[in-house]
Amino acid sequence: xxxxxxxxxxxxxxxxxxxxxxxxxxxxxxxxxxxxxxxxxxxxxxxxxxxxxxxxxxxxxxxxxxxxxxxxxxxxxxxxxxxxxxxxxxxxxxxxxxxxxxxxxxxxxxxxxxxxxxxxxxxxxxxxxxxxxxxxxxxxxxxxxxxxxxxxxxxxxxxxxxxxxxxxxxxxxxxxxxxxxxxxxxxxxxxxxxxxxxxxxxxxxxxxxxxxxxxxxxxxxxxxxxxxxxxxxxxxxxxxxxxxxxxxxxxxxxxxxxxxxxxxxxxxxxxxxxxxxxxxxxxxxxxxxxxxxxxxxxxxxxxxxxxxxxxxxxxxxxxxxxxxxxxxxxxxxxxxxxxxxxxxxxxxxxxxxxxxxxxxxxxxxxxxxxxxxxxxxxxxxxxxxxxxxxxxxxxxxxxxxxxxxxxxxxxxxxxxxxxxxxxxxxxxxxxxxxxxxxxxxxxxxxxxxxxxxxxxxxxxxxxxxxxxxxxxxxxxxxxxxxxxxxxxxxxxxxxxxxxxxxxxxxxxxxxxxxxxxxxxxxxxxxxxxxxxxxxxxxxxxxxxxxxxxxxxxxxxxxxxxxxxxxxxxxxxxxxxxxxxxxxxxxxxxxxxxxxxxxxxxxxxxxxxxxxxxxxxxxxxxxxxxxxxxxxxxxxxxxxxxxxxxxxxxxxxxxxxxxxx
Amino acid sequence: xxxxxxxxxxxxxxxxxxxxxxxxxxxxxxxxxxxxxxxxxxxxxxxxxxxxxxxxxxxxxxxxxxxxxxxxxxxxxxxxxxxxxxxxxxxxxxxxxxxxxxxxxxxxxxxxxxxxxxxxxxxxxxxxxxxxxxxxxxxxxxxxxxxxxxxxxxxxxxxxxxxxxxxxxxxxxxxxxxxx
Numbered sequence: 127x128x129x130x131x132x133x134x135x136x137x138x139x140x141x142x143x144x145x146x147x148x149x150x151x152x153x154x155x156x157x158x159x160x161x162x163x164x165x166x167x168x169x170x171x172x173x174x175x176x177x178x179x180x181x182x183x184x185x186x187x188x189x190x191x192x193x194x195x196x197x198x199x200x201x202x203x204x205x206x207x208x209x210x211x212x213x214x215x216x217x218x219x220x221x222x223x224x225x226x227x228x229x230x231x232x233x234x235x236x237x238x239x240x241x242x243x244x245x246x247x248x249x250x251x252x253x254x255x256x257x258x259x260x261x262x263x264x265x266x267x268x269x270x271x272x273x274x275x276x277x278x279x280x281x282x283x284x285x286x287x288x289x290x291x292x293x294x295x296x297x298x299x300x301x302x303x304x305x306x307x308x309x310x311x312x313x314x315x316x317x318x319x320x321x322x323x324x325x326x327x328x329x330x331x332x333x334x335x336x337x338x339x340x341x342x343x344x345x346x347x348x349x350x351x352x353x354x355x356x357x358x359x360x361x362x363x364x365x366x367x368x369x370x371x372x373x374x375x376x377x378x379x380x381x382x383x384x385x386x387x388x389x390x391x392x393x394x395x396x397x398x399x400x401x402x403x404x405x406x407x408x409x410x411x412x413x414x415x416x417x418x419x420x421x422x423x424x425x426x427x428x429x430x431x432x433x434x435x436x437x438x439x440x441x442x443x444x445x446x447x448x449x450x451x452x453x454x455x456x457x458x459x460x461x462x463x464x465x466x467x468x469x470x471x472x473x474x475x476x477x478x479x480x481x482x483x484x485x486x487x488x489x490x491x492x493x494x495x496x497x498x499x500x501x502x503x504x505x506x507x508x509x510x511x512x513x514x515x516x517x518x519x520x521x522x523x524x525x526x527x528x529x530x531x532x533x534x535x536x537x538x539x540x541x542x543x544x545x546x547x548x549x550x551x552x553x554x555x556x557x558x559x560x561x562x563x564x565x566x567x568x569x570x571x572x573x574x575x576x577x578x579x580x581x582x583x584x585x586x587x588x589x590x591x592x593x594x595x596x597x598x599x600x601x602x603x604x605x606x607x608x609x610x611x612x613x614x615x616x617x618x619x620x621x622x623x624x625x626x627x628x629x630x631x632x633x634x635x636x637x638x639x640x641x642x643x644x645x646x647x648x649x650x651x652x653x654x655x656x657x658x659x660x661x662x663x664x665x666x667x668x669x670x671x672x673x674x675x676x677x678x679x680x681x682x683x684x685x686x687x688x689x690x691x692x693x694x695x696x697x698x699x700x701x702x703x704x705x706x707x708x709x710x711x712x713x714x715x716x717x718x719x720x721x722x723x724x725x726x727x728x729x730x731x732x733x734x735x736x737x738x739x740x741x742x743x744x745x746x747x748x749x750x751x752x753x754x755x756x757x758x759x760x761x762x763x764x765x766x767x768x769x770x771x772x773x774x775x776x777x778x779x780x781x782x783x784x785x786x
Numbered sequence: 787x788x789x790x791x792x793x794x795x796x797x798x799x800x801x802x803x804x805x806x807x808x809x810x811x812x813x814x815x816x817x818x819x820x821x822x823x824x825x826x827x828x829x830x831x832x833x834x835x836x837x838x839x840x841x842x843x844x845x846x847x848x849x850x851x852x853x854x855x856x857x858x859x860x861x862x863x864x865x866x867x868x869x870x871x872x873x874x875x876x877x878x879x880x881x882x883x884x885x886x887x888x889x890x891x892x893x894x895x896x897x898x899x900x901x902x903x904x905x906x907x908x909x910x911x912x913x914x915x916x917x918x919x920x921x922x923x924x925x926x927x928x929x930x931x932x933x934x935x936x937x938x939x940x941x942x943x944x945x946x947x948x949x950x951x952x953x954x955x956x957x958x959x960x961x962x963x964x965x966x
Contacts, residue, residue: 407792441800441804448796449796449800455789496802499803499806500802503802503806643838721892721912722892723838
């Protein structure tokens with residue numbers, strides 16, 4: 127009976143979502159306060175029912191209810207409870223439910239924190255969020271019901287993919303979805319602004335903290351995913367340009383652009399249409415990611431089992447949401463360039479260039495991801511472009527943005543002082559060449575390490591710019607107002623980029639990877655360390671049996687650490703490699719077991735020295751913190767005083783033709 | 787007009803996705819022709835199954851055509867295909883090279899001990915990295931590679947006596963006829 131309760135909860139949630147969508151939009155159009163007032167209770171009620179459905183599914187997993195097909199497919203008696211809980215979002219149906227739950231979380235948060243906004247604006251935004259929710263609830267109920275029964279009930283279930291039986295699975299999908307779905311708030315506010323014909327840019331200020339927080343979560347989700355792939359897939363790589371990785375990276379790039387465009391629009395009133403468009407794009411790309419992963423149009427290691435009905439449904443929904451919002455944009459986007467004019471050399475220009483580079487990168491990633499599909503459509507056969515394409519073009523597109531980054535904060539709004547920028551350039555350039563060159567020289571181990579040198583120089587260039595600006599604030603701003611949260615967040619995120627660039631380029635350039643055959647007692651020297659293989663023994667886990675190797679690491683005879691890489695065989699016979707990693711600030715030592723070779727206890731081992739790999743994630747985490755800190759700025763806090771509501775009395779939409 | 791441009795681009799994308807769904811429904815992915823056909827096989831340098839100290843490279847294989855059969859002990863379709871290879875491998879008059887894909891060597895050897903070994907040589911691609919260069923979708927797959935190291939034919943899915951007779955044998959004959 128209980129699983130049916132879950133399904134019933136989803137149906138009730140759908141009805142409430144329909145109410146949350148239709149009534150407030152109608153109310154805002156007609157100026158009917160009672161209809162607008164439906165939005166918040168409907169959103170809250172919907173969240174309760176979705177949470178109920180989610181709990182029911184979790185309960186079915188924890189209680190081994192194999193009469194539910196989804197549970198039987200993704201869990202078995204031997205799976206420990208925490209992975210049974212995680213299995214709720216281990217496959218398509220449940221992860222979709224998680225998506226909806228998080229959408230409801232964001233909606234309720236917005237409903238609670240939007241009382242200071244003009245009522246029609248908040249009602250429209252909640253209506254748009256309701257529309258998105260209707261689509262996803264219909265999707266889950268019509269094509270992907272997680273509560274479908276399986277009769278007769280099997281005695282035991284299949285297994286959660288062993289790849290997913292990892293602590294990363296607990297946090298990676300929820301954080302990623304918090305980011306993806308979080309962009310729905312900026313999107314809903316942009317559409318609400320367009321629908322209401324908001325003439326001022328107040329909505330941009332209201333939406334800025336939401337964008338920043340969503341972007342912070344997305345950054346965290348991607349960082350966890352990257353670290354997980356590194357630790358779990360056993361390849362020692364941290365980014366693979368896989369279609370699904372790309373699906374999360376495109377909204378991230380556009381989200382970063384949106385954060386900057388919103389700052390310009392809020393402070394200067396310019397780039398209004400561009401900001402609107404980016405708010406639509408960021409969420410559209412989140413939806414597109416969902417489509418690409420779940421429709422089977424592209425193949426990927428992340429791909430969920432696909433079903434053409436699902437593909438058609440999401441495509442229709444994507445068309446309705448994104449096509450609809452772009453249509454509204456085409457009809458109602460601000461016609462006249464507004465805001466304060468800016469000179470060629472100004473902060474606006476610099477931000478615009480960075481913006482274009484970020485959006486061009488996102489377009490490049492999109493093109494590369496869709497390449498197999500395009501090739502097919504043009505009858506060229508399925509062609510895939512790999513990491514060389516993405517890596518090269520991404521570096522090419524990001525290099526100008528990286529170069530300009532230190533100037534951004536120094537450049538004044540409207541018109542920048544060229545002399546001041548030149549001074550900054552000199553400081554950053556001297557620092558970058560001197561320090562980067564020295565560090566690069568110290569670590570120089572051959573001509574192919576040009577990239578390492580480049581990494582140092584670029585990182586120092588960016589970090590010197592950040593430090594120089596922090597110093598300028600320290601000297602010039604009055605105490606207590608030196609580092610408002612918004613500015614501090616910017617500095618942290620920019621520093622994160624510097625740290626990330628150092629990590630990415632240094633790891634790529636300096637990593638040493640060796641595949642070796644070792645008998646017990648034998649050693650191999652990698653990256654200046656001696657790895658002594660001491661044999662393999664059997665270890666038993668809750669639902670796996672592992673061959674566990676012991677590898678002692680020495681630095682010139684001094685013991686550093688003992689590593690225990692495993693090769694696990696799960697209940698259903700799937701084999702999974704667990705690498706053993708000695709993490710460190712300047713290098714990771716990484717050992718993975720290959721396979722047994724012969725009878726003497728010899729094994730093939732994969733031994734890596736990964737310098738600076740942690741900097742990649744440290745940089746990402748700094749960016750995340752920057753996003754969160756900036757969102758906490760006092761300027762964004764809700765003001766108790768009611769705002770004037772210019773849109774309340776202007777329901778009539780203006781047709782585009784009249785103004786074109 | 788320029789305000790409608792994003793919409794126009796998006797609708798073009800929707801058209802592309804619609805096409806993708808339609809195409810996937812019409813076509814069995816097995817029929818996807820490999821873009822590598824007619825092109826030189828990717829360079830490889832792989833250990834021999836059961837003798838990892840010995841490695842075989844693409845260059846070492848030049849000079850004679852061979853059939854490269856991707857298999858794995860975890861692959862059920864390979865089990866169906868295996869009797870066909872056992873029965874017909876000799877008759878083809880061409881070397882049959884096994885390509886052990888993402889497999890535990892011990893498992894692979896047990897599997898071969900149980901079902902028989904039709905291969906003259908078996909390359910082991912433990913982590914499937916080289917298979918990426920070959921564009922391997924899964925197992926089983928079979929490549930026909932000529933004496934110059936050019937891929938002439940690819941079959942995704944299990945070989946059957948019919949496929950061998952109609953697709954592979956004529957090509958093998960053409961290769962041996964064409965070579966001096």
